[in-house]
Every structure is written in C-alpha cells, then in structure tokens.
Amino acid sequence: MAIKYTKEFELYSYGESLASQTARVGLAEKGIDYKQHRVGLESTGEHLQKAYKAINPASLVPTLVHNGEPIYDSVKILDYLDSFAPKQGATLFPADGEKNAQVRALVKEFSLDETVGIGENFGTCMAGLSTQMLAYLLCKRPFWTVVWDYLTKHPSRDRVPIFILIRLLGKPPGFKYREFVSGVARGIIFIEKTLSHGGPFIAGEYSAADVLLAQGFHRLEITAFHKVLESDQFPNIKQYWPRLQQRESYKAGILDYEEDEWTECKAALYGEGENPDIEYFWSEVKKFNQ
Ligand SMILES: N[C@@H](CCC(=O)N[C@@H](CS)C(=O)NCC(=O)O)C(=O)O
Numbered sequence: 268m269a270i271k272y273t274k275e276f277e278l279y280s281y282g283e284s285l286a287s288q289t290a291r292v293g294l295a296e297k298g299i300d301y302k303q304h305r306v307g308l309e310s311t312g313e314h315l316q317k318a319y320k321a322i323n324p325a326s327l328v329p330t331l332v333h334n335g336e337p338i339y340d341s342v343k344i345l346d347y348l349d350s351f352a353p354k355q356g357a358t359l360f361p362a363d364g365e366k367n368a369q370v371r372a373l374v375k376e377f378s379l380d381e382t383v384g385i386g387e388n389f390g391t392c393m394a395g396l397s398t399q400m401l402a403y404l405l406c407k408r409p410f411w412t413v414v415w416d417y418l419t420k421h422p423s424r425d426r427v428p429i430f431i432l433i434r435l436l437g438k439p440p441g442f443k444y445r446e447f448v449s450g451v452a453r454g455i456i457f458i459e460k461t462l463s464h465g466g467p468f469i470a471g472e473y474s475a476a477d478v479l480l481a482q483g484f485h486r487l488e489i490t491a492f493h494k495v496l497e498s499d500q501f502p503n504i505k506q507y508w509p510r511l512q513q514r515e516s517y518k519a520g521i522l523d524y525e526e527d528e529w530t531e532c533k534a535a536l537y538g539e540g541e542n543p544d545i546e547y548f549w550s551e552v553k554k555f556n557q
Pocket of ligand 1: 284285286287308314328339340342426
C-alpha cells in the first residue's frame with residue numbers, strides 16, 4: 268500500500284521512543300535526510316487513531332516511508348538503510364559473515380525484538396524501565412478513555428493489559444519493575460564483559476549494535492540510572508558511553524528530538540536524584556558477579 272509522501276524518505280516517529288531513536292540514529296549515521304512526522308503515544312493515543320493506522324496497522328512507531336513504501340520495525344529499517352546506501356556513512360551490518368553474525372546476535376539482545384517476550388532480553392528490559400514514565404504519561408488521560416482506546420484500538424493483545432494496569436495503578440507493579448531492573452543489571456554486566464575486547468565499539472568497529480546501545484544508555488539516563496554509566500565498577504562502559512555521545516548521530520537522532528513531556532515527567536518522578544530502585548540494581552550486580 269503506497270503512502271502519500273512529499274520527500275523520498277519520511278519517518279513517522281515519537282521523540283522518546285526507543286525504536287524511533289534507533290531509526291533516527293540509523294538515518295543520521297547513513298547521512299540520509301528525511302521528513303519527520305511526530306506521532307504522539309501514551310499521553311494522546313494518536314498512534315491508535317485511524318490516520319496513523321493507515322500508515323502502520325500495528326499502531327507502532329517508527330515507520331519509515333521510502334518513496335511511499337512503508338518499512339516497519341526499527342531493526343528492519345537499519346537493515347534497509349544499510350542495503351540502500353552501503354557505501355554511505357557508517358556500515359551498520361558488516362559484510363564479513365562472522366562479524367555480521369556477531370552484530371546480529373548483539374542486535375537481537377539489545378532491540379525491541381518481538382520474537383522474545385517483554386523482559387527477556389536487554390532491549391525489552393530497557394523498555395520495561397520506562398514503564399514508570401509511561402504510567403505518568405498515560406495518567407494525563409482519563410482512565411476510561413485509556414481503557415477504551417487500548418481495548419478497542421490497540422492491535423497488540425500482549426500489550427493492552429500492561430498499559431491498562433499501569434494506568435490503573437499509576438505506576439508499574441513493584442515486583443515487575445524489579446524484574447526489568449534485574450534484566451538490565453545482567454545486560455550491563457554482559458556489555459562490560461563484551462567491551463573488554465579493547466576495541467572502541469561493542470563489536471570492535473561501529474555497527475547497528477552501537478545504534479541500539481546509544482538509545483539504551485540514553486534511556487538509563489532518563490530513568491535516573493545515570494550513575495551506572497559513570498561507575499568505576501564498569502570501566503569499559505565508562506569510556507564507551509562518551510564515545511557514543513560524541514557521535515553526531517546522538518544529537519541528530521536523540522537529543523534533537525527530546526520531548527517536553529518527558530522532561531517534565533523525569534523532573535516529577537526523579538528530580539535530580541536517582542531511580543528509587545538503584546540500590547536493587549546494585550544488589551543484583553553483586554549477586555550476578557559472585
Ligand atoms: N520491534 C519494533 C517495536 C516497536 C515498538 O514497540 N515501538 C513502541 C515505542 S518504542 C511503540 O510504538 N509503542 C506504542 C504502543 O505499544 O502502544 C521496532 O523495533 O520498531
């Protein structure tokens with residue numbers, strides 16, 4: 268189905284969505300210019316309305332539209348961009364078979380891969396960390412409006428009960444949140460160990476796996492786990508994170524799209540402090556390191 272367009276590449280995305288950040292960092296790394304269409308998520312439910320469903324029937328962001336043809340899923344978008352412009356900008360998926368397999372394995376671990384359950388890889392645990400923020404944003408809308416919208420318009424049956432529950436409670440259930448924190452602790456230890464190869468990026472050379480970690484680490488900052496990235500317990504990460512931040516794509520794909528409602532939400536939930544579950548994070552690190 269062709270979608271109306273005025274520019275060769277158009278992206279439908281939301282500022283602080285992890286998958287949207289992946290697509291925008293990828294576009295920046297490939298040096299591809301595009302027109303951005305903002306699609307509101309939890310605080311407005313714009314993604315559940317007919318206009319966006321006509322572009323993406325799954326009601327998810329991002330959607331890349333290339334000459335009117337939609338490409339869904341942030342990792343597929345990275346793949347598409349790399350094949351479209353193999354010689355332009357960074358190589359996201361290396362040509363060498365062994366390296367390529369290594370990058371793809373890392374990408375599977377760090378992405379919002381729908382073939383794994385929520386909380387079963389680092390990417391979906393990072394998304395889980397955001398549920399405190401998502402609850403805050405959902406609470407901007409009346410309870411019954413959220414229930415109606417999600418029950419009648421959200422195509423993902425797995426996600427509907429989660430959104431309704433966090434809207435009802437005004438926050439994620441504590442035990443569930445801790446499962447995500449635990450998954451992130453495990454992931455951080457894995458990343459630290461992987462980086463001990465001594466190369467500048469997670470697979471040695473820059474790749475799609477670094478695109479995913481740029482948004483993942485940015486999310487750790489937003490959810491007030493920022494001290495994890497500065498800790499002497501993770502010396503490799505401490506050097507690696509500034510390297511990602513120094514890339515132009517970090518500004519172009521992430522910082523330039525910060526949402527005011529997330530800035531407000533971060534201040535309301537965490538102020539200048541750390542995440543209330545930070546001690547639990549460190550206790551999980553200690554447990555896994557024993
Ligand atoms: N595997 C997909 C996941 C897309 C996804 O889950 N996007 C989230 C934002 S990061 C979304 O649209 N959430 C809205 C919702 O589920 O209601 C991708 O990587 O693009």
